[in-house]
Amino acid sequence: MATDGSKKQAKNVLKVAGKSNEEVIQGFQRLRTEQRQLASKLSELEMDLNEHKLVIETLQNVDADRKCFRMVGGVLVERTVKEVLPALTSNRDQMTKVIEVLNTQITTKGQEINDFKEKNNIRIRNQNELPSAAPDNEGENKVANQGVLVGTKP
Numbered sequence: 001m002a003t004d005g006s007k008k009q010a011k012n013v014l015k016v017a018g019k020s021n022e023e024v025i026q027g028f029q030r031l032r033t034e035q036r037q038l039a040s041k042l043s044e045l046e047m048d049l050n051e052h053k054l055v056i057e058t059l060q061n062v063d064a065d066r067k068c069f070r071m072v073g074g075v076l077v078e079r080t081v082k083e084v085l086p087a088l089t090s091n092r093d094q095m096t097k098v099i100e101v102l103n104t105q106i107t108t109k110g111q112e113i114n115d116f117k118e119k120n121n122i123r124i125r126n127q128n129e130l131p132s133a134a135p136d137n138e139g140e141n142k143v144a145n146q147g148v149l150v151g152t153k154p
Contacts, residue, residue: 021150024120035109042102052092
């Protein structure tokens with residue numbers, strides 16, 4: 001029984017260690033894409049937060065019974081400042097919390113990418129590292145690999 005278990009472990013190790021370069025590159029690209037999406041969402045939320053802060057700052061100097069308009073689900077709704085201001089403040093506070101969560105997710109994803117790079121011996125080609133007098137036919141290979149080098153562990 002002990003030999004069967006060790007054979008299964010050896011097969012599992014071979015499956016994990018036997019990832020092809022393409023699979024490693026795809027995994028790396030997937031992680032980078034996820035990080036870019038998080039960064040894009042973070043940027044969008046930060047712009048919305050700045051807009052909310054600007055509107056709140058503007059509405060605080062206005063009479064509370066003055067009418068104002070607010071977009072709710074794609075529909076422009078007429079309200080008073082005293083009705084809109086608490087909702088905007090609440091939205092601002094929620095956005096701040098979401099931005100903090102996204103920042104931690106981006107940091108975690110960056111660490112995951114670095115661990116993946118280290119585990120699979122991945123190096124990113126920089127413009128400085130590329131030979132300046134490379135023939136044209138090598139350019140096709142570079143496009144296919146998208147600047148990611150996967151090395152074998154010594």
